[in-house]
Amino acid sequence: MDRIPILKLGKYLLVTIQVDLYDRLALTLETDLISMVKKNEARGVLIDISAVGIVDSFMGRILGNIAQMSKIMDAETVVVGMQPAVAITLVELGLTLKGVHTALDVDKGMLLLNKRTDNNREAGIDD
Amino acid sequence: MKKETINVLSEHRKQISELWVKILLENETLREDFMTNEDLRVQSEELVYAMIDAFKKGNFKNLETEEYEEVLELITSLSMSRAKQGYSPRETGLYVLSLKQAFIQFLQENKKHDLASLFEEVLSLNQMIDSLSIITFDTYIKGREEVILRQTNEIEEISTPVIRVWEGIVALPIIGTLDSARTQIVMENLLNEIVQTGSSIAILDISGVPAVDSLVAQHLIKTVSATRLMGAECIISGIRPEIAQTIVHLGIDLSDIYTKASLASALRFAFQKLKMQVVKTATN
Numbered sequence: 001m002d003r004i005p006i007l008k009l010g011k012y013l014l015v016t017i018q019v020d021l022y023d024r025l026a027l028t029l030e031t032d033l034i035s036m037v038k039k040n041e042a043r044g045v046l047i048d049i050s051a052v053g054i055v056d057s058f059m060g061r062i063l064g065n066i067a068q069m070s071k072i073m074d075a076e077t078v079v080v081g082m083q084p085a086v087a088i089t090l091v092e093l094g095l096t097l098k099g100v101h102t103a104l105d106v107d108k109g110m111l112l113l114n115k116r117t118d119n120n121r122e123a124g125i126d127d
Numbered sequence: 128m129k130k131e132t133i134n135v136l137s138e139h140r141k142q143i144s145e146l147w148v149k150i151l152l153e154n155e156t157l158r159e160d161f162m163t164n165e166d167l168r169v170q171s172e173e174l175v176y177a178m179i180d181a182f183k184k185g186n187f188k189n190l191e192t193e194e195y196e197e198v199l200e201l202i203t204s205l206s207m208s209r210a211k212q213g214y215s216p217r218e219t220g221l222y223v224l225s226l227k228q229a230f231i232q233f234l235q236e237n238k239k240h241d242l243a244s245l246f247e248e249v250l251s252l253n254q255m256i257d258s259l260s261i262i263t264f265d266t267y268i269k270g271r272e273e274v275i276l277r278q279t280n281e282i283e284e285i286s287t288p289v290i291r292v293w294e295g296i297v298a299l300p301i302i303g304t305l306d307s308a309r310t311q312i313v314m315e316n317l318l319n320e321i322v323q324t325g326s327s328i329a330i331l332d333i334s335g336v337p338a339v340d341s342l343v344a345q346h347l348i349k350t351v352s353a354t355r356l357m358g359a360e361c362i363i364s365g366i367r368p369e370i371a372q373t374i375v376h377l378g379i380d381l382s383d384i385y386t387k388a389s390l391a392s393a394l395r396f397a398f399q400k401l402k403m404q405v406v407k408t409a410t411n
Contacts, residue, residue: 080358084318087356088311091349102358104325109358 004029006036009046012113013037013075014106016048026062033066037075044113045070048106050081060095067100076101076116080109128251129244133182135237136230144168144175147229154221161212174201175226190258202259203266210270223263227256287313289320296397297326298390300365302335310346314353321359328397329354332390334365344379351384360385360400364393 002025007014013036015029033045045066052059067077078101090097101116103109136143148168162170177197184194191199202223209219230252238245282303292298299317303309317329331350336343347363354361364387366374374381387393398405 079356082357084315084322084353084357087318087353088314090356091353096352097356102356104321104327104358108327 003032006033008036008040008042011042011117012044012046012110013040013042014046014048016051018051020054021052021059021062023058026059030062030066030069034069034073037070037073042075043117044076044078046106046109046113047077047079048081048109049079049086050083050105052086053083055086055089057093057095060090060093060097063100064095064097067097071099076113078103078109078112080104080106128182128248132234132238132244132248133179136182136233137179139233139237140175140179141172143179143229143233144172146233147171147175147226150225150228150232151222154225161214170205171226174198174205177201190255190262198259199262202263206263206267207270210267211274216264216267219263219267220260223256223260226259227253230256283309283312287316289316291320291324291326292330292394293397293403295324295326295401296328296330296394297321297324298330298332298393300332300335300390304338305336305343305346307346310350314350317350318353318357321354321357327359328400329359329361330390330393330397331361331363332365332393333363333370334367334390336370339370339373341377341379344374344377344381348381348384362387362393362396364388364390 002019004015004017004019004025013033015033017029019025021029036042037045047063047066063079067079070077077099079097080103082102101112103112148164148171151167151171152164181195181198186192186194206219209222231249234245234248234252238248287299287301287309290298290300297317297320299313299320301313305313317331320326321329331347333339333347339347351361351363362385363381366386366388385393385396387396395405
């Protein structure tokens with residue numbers, strides 16, 4: 001079965017989705033990602049969806065779920081590189097992905113992750 | 128209409144068209160600024176001649192036949208050009224209807240002694256010119272609609288420019304009412320520009336939006352949400368006091384959205400977000 005590779009990048013996990021996500025694949029990704037967060041004690045998850053051109057409400061929900069689950073396990077989620085058409089579709093579907101942080105590209109996503117994890121440390125939330 | 132009447136009309140067609148022009152010139156609503164009297168005379172004469180030629184072919188009921196092709200052509204081009212020049216509906220209508228007056232006045236003189244026949248001729252003439260004026264109106268409105276359509280297209284084209292104000296900041300001034308169709312265009316343009324320029328802040332200036340109701344507000348919120356999903360921040364600026372009032376009265380919640388009163392303060396806020404500073408140089 002197809003799997004989407006999850007790369008470990010320091011204290012973060014990097015996922016680049018380069019195929020269209022069908023439901024089964026999305027569910028597998030969700031499970032894999034959460035177990036990787038646990039295994040690596042990751043502090044953040046960066047999901048790059050710049051190659052995704054089509055999105056439905058299910059995929060929107062999966063993204064939201066991943067963010068919430070990671071949050072519970074103390075990792076921040078940033079979704080980067082969303083295409084305009086995808087953003088418009090999600091808004092029209094009424095999914096504004098509350099709790100998911102977004103950035104324009106991987107570079108800016110990394111900066112955002114760094115900033116957010118630093119903030120948590122300063123606030124004495126962990127470490 | 129009887130053959131002899133048509134012959135009489137044909138013989139005196141010059142006289143009839145002059146009578147018509149006289150009636151037109153006497154009218155107070157004549158627009159000399161749009162058309163010279165000479166042009167008016169030529170145009171009217173052409174129409175009267177074409178009509179009498181069509182009468183000769185013996186058809187008074189149906190205008191949609193080839194006998195009247197020339198008349199219809201004249202009348203459509205005439206009312207179309209009047210619509211585009213900016214004549215009022217009243218002026219255009221009066222133009223054709225006064226032709227009836229001219230014909231009737233002429234027949235009245237001519238048939239003083241034969242009232243029964245006069246009545247009959249006037250009746251058929253009446254019917255004729257009434258249908259002619261309906262056609263005039265139809266084309267006049269079509270002409271007007273063409274003008275409106277062209278203007279709508281123009282407004283659409285010119286009204287959604289995305290401006291790159293600074294590195295990393297784009298602005299989009301919205302002018303005119305925001306409806307669903309325009310929101311779609313605005314949103315697409317803005318998002319595409321964000322991707323192209325890699326800007327992380329977008330300013331939506333609504334000082335040119337005349338009124339904000341709950342629908343417009345919903346469109347604005349949609350645009351802001353879409354920008355956020357892309358990973359950029361959206362600031363709404365140019366909120367006038369009246370608009371703030373309506374928004375609160377309607378109970379619309381904009382607390383999740385950065386709102387600023389003017390473009391200047393939005394820009395200042397954007398600079399802050401990007402950790403930039405505007406500094407005055409020392410004068411020497």
